[in-house]
Amino acid sequence: MDWTWFHKWGSPKWFYELSGKWLPWLVGSMVLCLTVGIVWALLFVPQDYQQGLTNRIFYVHVPVASISLAFFPLMAIAGTVFLVWRMKLADVVVKVAAPLGAWFTALALASGSIWGVDTWGTWWIWDGRLTSLLLQFFLLLGVVSLRTALEDSEGAARACALLSIVGCINVVVIKYSVDWWNTLHQPSTDFSIAADQANGPEIWVPLVFMILAVYLFFAISLILSTRNEILQREKRSQWVMELVKRS
């Protein structure tokens, strides 16, 4: 089997150059999806017969909350790659994903809370879904502060990788919390064909655009922060010196 792609991916220089070529396309697609998604969601989606126009919140809350669950698995995979193969780039991903994940989780909690205050009649309730998501927020802050406390050492990288792997247990709890504990939070959004027939395309098509937009945003933000971290870590290498001189 040819493993050159794996070593190439581990090369910060290679990643920096390639991601520079991808970024304009990613940003263009994100702006397109975001514009279509937001205009559609705000102006054209019909009112919900129970929730009225608060159903607009759905189009921000669902994409952000569902993608917030991707952070621990992503950091665990990158952390494993770092622990096993000592790939430096993988540790960079673990480092930059943690604060972004905290932002995603915070927005998921806040948007859910503002949605709930009128539809559930309360800002907060200690149900399984909400509590486990709040735990994820604190775990991500934990990963961020672990890195700061250990001052970017080799030990910090290893500790963060381990905490990321352990943190995945909580993702399983978040995912199944709505099935295990039958409390206030509704079950997961159903993306199957049966659901498409119950809710017309005017409901779910804008959601697809918003999910794509938030996924692209997630990729773009991660790539931008990864590039910044690479520049700082590789500041003594020839290619960074040349790149800085050219700019």
Added chain:
Amino acid sequence: MQFSSFQEFIQMGGYAFNVWSVYGMFAVFLAVNLLGPLRRNKQIIRELKRRYELNAPAQSGASSANSSAESVGDSQ
């Protein structure tokens, strides 16, 4: 279109606070996590430029002497 006037759109059927605060937070969230790294990138490149310029004269001066070559890489 679900609204017949701009006024009605802003009022969001009585849920103006809920809807607009969520979309407002979403806008802040996007801006912080895109513009933040972009600004940081400019800042890093500026810092590195200054750093290389500070180290460059030491490097050329040290080409004949061997001891001060240590200072080239790092100053922190």
